[in-house]
Structures are given as structure tokens and as C-alpha cells.
Amino acid sequence: MTASETDDRLSAQFAFLNEADRLKSVLRATTLVDGSRRENSGEHSWHLALYAMTLADQADPAVKIDRVIRMLLLHDLVEIDVGDVPIHSKGGTAHGSTDTQEAEAKAADRIFGLLPPDLAAEFRALWDEFEAAETPDALFAKSLDRVQPVMANLMSGGGTWVEYEVTSEQLDQRVGSKIAKGAPRLWDWVRAKTRAWFEP
Amino acid sequence: MTASETDDRLSAQFAFLNEADRLKSVLRATTLVDGSRRENSGEHSWHLALYAMTLADQADPAVKIDRVIRMLLLHDLVEIDVGDVPIHSKGGTAHGSTDTQEAEAKAADRIFGLLPPDLAAEFRALWDEFEAAETPDALFAKSLDRVQPVMANLMSGGGTWVEYEVTSEQLDQRVGSKIAKGAPRLWDWVRAKTRAWFEP
Numbered sequence: 400m401t402a403s404e405t406d407d408r409l410s411a412q413f414a415f416l417n418e419a420d421r422l423k424s425v426l427r428a429t430t431l432v433d434g435s436r437r438e439n440s441g442e443h444s445w446h447l448a449l450y451a452m453t454l455a456d457q458a459d460p461a462v463k464i465d466r467v468i469r470m471l472l473l474h475d476l477v478e479i480d481v482g483d484v485p486i487h488s489k490g491g492t493a494h495g496s497t498d499t500q501e502a503e504a505k506a507a508d509r510i511f512g513l514l515p516p517d518l519a520a521e522f523r524a525l526w527d528e529f530e531a532a533e534t535p536d537a538l539f540a541k542s543l544d545r546v547q548p549v550m551a552n553l554m555s556g557g558g559t560w561v562e563y564e565v566t567s568e569q570l571d572q573r574v575g576s577k578i579a580k581g582a583p584r585l586w587d588w589v590r591a592k593t594r595a596w597f598e599p
Numbered sequence: 600m601t602a603s604e605t606d607d608r609l610s611a612q613f614a615f616l617n618e619a620d621r622l623k624s625v626l627r628a629t630t631l632v633d634g635s636r637r638e639n640s641g642e643h644s645w646h647l648a649l650y651a652m653t654l655a656d657q658a659d660p661a662v663k664i665d666r667v668i669r670m671l672l673l674h675d676l677v678e679i680d681v682g683d684v685p686i687h688s689k690g691g692t693a694h695g696s697t698d699t700q701e702a703e704a705k706a707a708d709r710i711f712g713l714l715p716p717d718l719a720a721e722f723r724a725l726w727d728e729f730e731a732a733e734t735p736d737a738l739f740a741k742s743l744d745r746v747q748p749v750m751a752n753l754m755s756g757g758g759t760w761v762e763y764e765v766t767s768e769q770l771d772q773r774v775g776s777k778i779a780k781g782a783p784r785l786w787d788w789v790r791a792k793t794r795a796w797f798e799p
């Protein structure tokens with residue numbers, strides 16, 4: 400690679416990294432564990448990657464944790480354009496809507512498109528895999544993405560469950576079933592704690 | 600592992616993950632790229648892990664990027680107890696002081712000590728390796744930790760360089776020399792931009 404090609408490549412790499420900074424300003428419905436403020440999607444992504452490192456033994460043996468970590472680092476970048484869609488909003492229906500999915504795919508085109516083509520393709524493939532939620536790596540990543548806000552709600556006194564008047568059955572349906580797919584023992588353990596919160 | 604052993608292990612894993620949440624409330628001297636507020640160490644750690652994924656081709660071929668990512672996810676956790684020590688504070692001397700290093704080691708004992716012993720040892724070893732800054736992985740991780748605030752300052756109109764009255768020579772000394780150790784071409788490229796900022 401010539402010096403000028405390296406320069407162009409670095410310009411594209413930093414165009415992406417500087418744009419990614421905006422994820423720190425996207426606010427989620429969930430608060431921090433101490434309830435002091437709403438969490439942003441940048442720090443959420445960090446926490447999830449740390450979840451993957453820490454809870455690796457809860458994954459199926461086929462799961463490659465380093466791929467899960469990379470997936471989780473990228474998974475929310477589309478929210479820079481689309482914002483966070485809270486899982487319990489609109490009676491739990493907004494999250495997987497066709498409108499949301501189309502807007503997110505357009506955002507992925509734009510944001511990963513800032514990168515040099517090889518990296519754009521690599522990152523986009525990881526994001527597509529996460530969204531499709533079919534491979535063992537993606538299923539485990541999805542489980543962690545679902546379990547972290549449950550823990551934040553438990554720690555902070557109910558959080559979005561109170562805000563959106565969520566029932567224990569709705570939590571099982573919208574969240575628990577997805578955690579159980581990628582990390583069944585983890586959901587058993589967490590579910591016992593949510594039961595105690597919903598039926599004290 | 601019996602069901603009760605798994606329960607105890609998960610309790611320890613979540614004691615660590617819930618404690619880690621506090622890193623989102625540790626503020627750094629550097630602001631976001633848009634200058635809107637100071638960055639916290641949780642979102643900073645996410646951004647650095649994304650730097651590692653994106654700038655992997657700037658690393659020495661011996662570097663294992665997935666280890667670098669793990670190192671960067673953990674590298675600032677000690678700040679939960681110690682706070683962030685800005686690189687340009689106290690004339691650039693506070694950062695590596697013996698007092699700071701002792702306090703950080705104590706914080707590492709406490710925070711990694713929340714984990715089950717096997718994970719505590721694994722995470723602590725990665726943090727020790729980062730701090731020692733000797734292996735290729737640690738040197739590259741350190742380079743990224745130094746280059747990200749330089750980019751934030753460039754994007755936001757000077758940031759901590761203005762606040763701490765930093766000169767171009769001090770930047771070379773305190774920051775550039777360390778970036779160059781792990782990512783020499785990267786520093787060449789960034790340095791040209793910092794020169795243009797300091798000598799417009």
C-alpha cells in the first residue's frame with residue numbers, strides 16, 4: 400500500500416470512528432444500575448461486551464466468544480440514525496416492526512459505508528448475523544442484550560417494568576424466551592429473581 | 600458443577616458486572632467528539648474496543664486483536680475506585696505516579712476479586728499486562744488509549760489541550776511517543792493533524 404493509500408484508508412477508518420462517537424448520545428429506556436440516569440447505547444455496548452467475557456461459560460460450547468464480543472460492540476450503531484426502540488414500548492410490538500427494520504438496514508448502509516470496503520463488508524456481515532439471530536454466536540449475543548436491562552431493572556427498583564406497566568408474563572414472553580434460547584441456565588437463574596420482584 | 604455451585608458462580612459473576620456499571624459514572628477530562636459533555640470511562644472503553652477492531656491493520660503482525668479488545672474492555676475498571684487521572688494534569692506528572700499505581704492495584708484487587716477465582720485471575724492478568732506495557736498486545740492497546748483523546752480534541756476544537764495549556768512538544772512527549780511505540784504509522788498520520796492544529 401502506498402503512503403497515499405494508507406492516508407486514504409486512515410481517513411475512512413476515522414470517519415467511521417468519529418461518527419460512532421454519536422452512539423454515546425443515544426439514550427435508552429433503561430437506567431444505570433444505581434438509577435441515577437438513563438443509559439446510553441455506547442456504554443451499554445461496553446457493558447454487554449464485558450457480559451460476554453464474564454458469562455462465557457453460560458454459552459453453548461459452539462459459541463466463539465470473541466466473535467460475540469465483536470458483534471456486541473457493533474450491534475447498536477444503527478441507533479445513531481434510528482434511535483433506541485424500547486422493547487416494552489407500544490405494547491411490545493415496536494421493536495421488530497418492518498418499519499424499524501428497514502430504517503435500521505438503511506442506517507447500516509450509511510454508517511458501515513464510511514469504512515474502507517473490506518472492513519465495511521466484515522462489520523456489516525457481523526451486524527446482519529446478529530440481526531438474523533440464527534447462529535449460536537448471534538443467539539448468545541441476543542441473550543446478553545436481553546438480560547442486561549433485566550438486571551438493571553432488578554437493581555434499580557423496577558425501571559422500565561414500572562414505566563411500561565409490564566407483567567411477569569409479558570417479561571417471560573418478550574424477553575425471557577429470547578434469553579433462554581441462547582443461555583437457558585442463565586434465564587433460569589435470572590427468572591427466579593424477576594419472579595420474586597413481580598410477586599413479592 | 601452442581602446447581603448450587605452454578606448459582607454461587609452466577610452470583611459472583613453478577614456482583615462483578617453490577618459493580619462494573621459504576622464505570623459509566625466516572626468522568627474523564629476529554630469531551631465527546633461534538634464537545635457536548637465530558638466522556639465517561641464506560642463509553643470510552645467501548646470506543647477503544649471499536650478502535651481496535653477498526654485499526655487492526657495498524658498493529659504489528661504479532662498482535663492478537665481479540666486480546667487487545669479484551670484488555671481495553673477491562674483497562675479502566677480500577678477508575679471506579681480511583682477516578683480518571685488526566686494525562687495532562689499536574690504538568691503531565693500525575694498519571695504514572697507511585698501513589699496512583701498503588702491505589703489502582705488496590706482497586707484491581709477489590710474489583711476483580713468480586714469474580715469467581717478463575718475469572719478473577721484471567722482478568723487480572725490481562726489488566727497487569729496492559730499496565731506493564733511491554734507485550735505487543737499491550738503496546739498496541741496503549742497506543743489506542745492515547746490516540747482516541749487526541750482525535751476527540753482535534754474534533755472538538757482543542758479540548759484538554761486548551762484546558763491544560765498543552766504545547767505541541769508536550770503532546771509529542773506525553774502522548775505521541777507512546778502512540779508511536781505500538782502504532783508508528785498511525786502516529787505519523789495523527790501528528791500531521793495535530794501540527795496543523797497547534798501551528799495553524
Ligand SMILES: [Ca+2]
Nearest residue numbers: 643674675744
Ligand atoms: Ca484510559
